[in-house]
Amino acid sequence: MTVLTGAAVLALGLHGGVVWAQQGPTTAAAASAPEAVMVPGFWDPKRRPERPDVTRLPVQIRFVTTEDYPPFSFRGEDGRPTGFNVDIARAICTELAIRCTLEILPFEQLVEALESGKADAAIAGIAISAASRERTDFSDRYFRSPARFVARRGDPAQKVTPDALASKSVGVVADTAHEAYLRDFFNEIAIRRFPDAEAARAALQKGDIDLLFGDGVQLALWLNGTASAGCCVFVGGPFTESLYFGEGMGIAVKRGNDPLRQSLNYALAQLWEEGVYTDLYLRWFPISVY
Structure with a gap:
């Protein structure tokens, strides 16, 4: 103690x-x-x-x-x-x-x-x-902890709205509140589901997806750590709807x-x-x- x-x-x-x-x-x-x-x-x-x-x-x-x-x-x-x-x-x-x-x-x-x-x-x-x-x-x-989008560094600046992302592929961990939020508010994007956050981050680094959507704290730790190799940055947001992401x-x-x-x-x-x-x-x- x-x-x-x-x-x-x-x-x-x-x-x-x-x-x-x-x-x-x-x-x-x-x-x-x-x-x-x-x-x-x-x-x-x-x-x-x-x-x-x-x-x-x-x-x-x-x-x-x-x-x-x-x-x-x-x-x-x-x-x-x-x-x-x-x-x-x-x-x-x-x-x-x-x-x-x-x-x-x-x-x-x-x-x-x-x-x-x-x-x-x-x-x-x-x-x-x-x-x-x-x-x-x-x-x-x-x-x-809000939800945030992450994109590869150097990608063209883009607005994070349902219309602006309609042609984009967005990775998210399957069966999470973040996936539910995307389906309810960004339903025209191509949602790519991943079994865990590590797999989703790897896909973003390789360019297999355009953006990643997830927990802001965990994404900030990744962006600030060596594993990300400085690849990516936050874009848009934050998203704090209590119904999805808690109080x-x-x-x-x-x-x-x-x-x-x-x-x-x-x-x-x-x-x-x-x-x-x-x-x-x-x-x-x-x-x-x-």
Whole structure:
């Protein structure tokens, strides 16, 4: 179990513009980030969550997450938990000035840990949905992965509309929400179905398809990695229809735990307003997902 005390968070450089050692932008670096990197904001400045009553907060927040969901939560080279979710949890602890712990669990055990009282909050890319709300309550959304089109670099610039793509072949992973979206809104394109994302990306690189449509985060990681060999770029979008691609990610808490949920909402809104969220986003998503 990892302890996330406020002092430890400050030492790690999550606040105050402290330099991250070989790990990406600081507050100063974020100011000079490429204009193409758009940081999404999920907080309405007109709706400010109330500052939590410290007397209603627990002595500590016991976070749980997973270790198999990069770049959100995974084990670093030193074996310690790292990732966007882990950094957000640490920043929340600093904002609330509260001691926190972080434990790694299999994804299927996260909700059970909340229900049994073994954990207070799960930050593990849990999608907010009608089904998930039946077992847990959620903080406000802190991330949403859009769908995106990708084309080979150097292909003629094109509008991404149903009419403009009518003569194009578009690859997509079979039996996914992305395929369903293409069939409903881009029904004149030639849809090429692939068994997995790797096969679809390989087809785009070889020129077997004109475009690829899929999850923005996973595509951004591929574009920013060595496997893509700089072949391709995002075009058009983003596409965020909740009916197909979900409402986004929230921090799950036990049903009825309103004091903690409201405290998390306050901390998340403060992290956005103070620029901390932007710094962390740019660290983990150097190629814009949006």
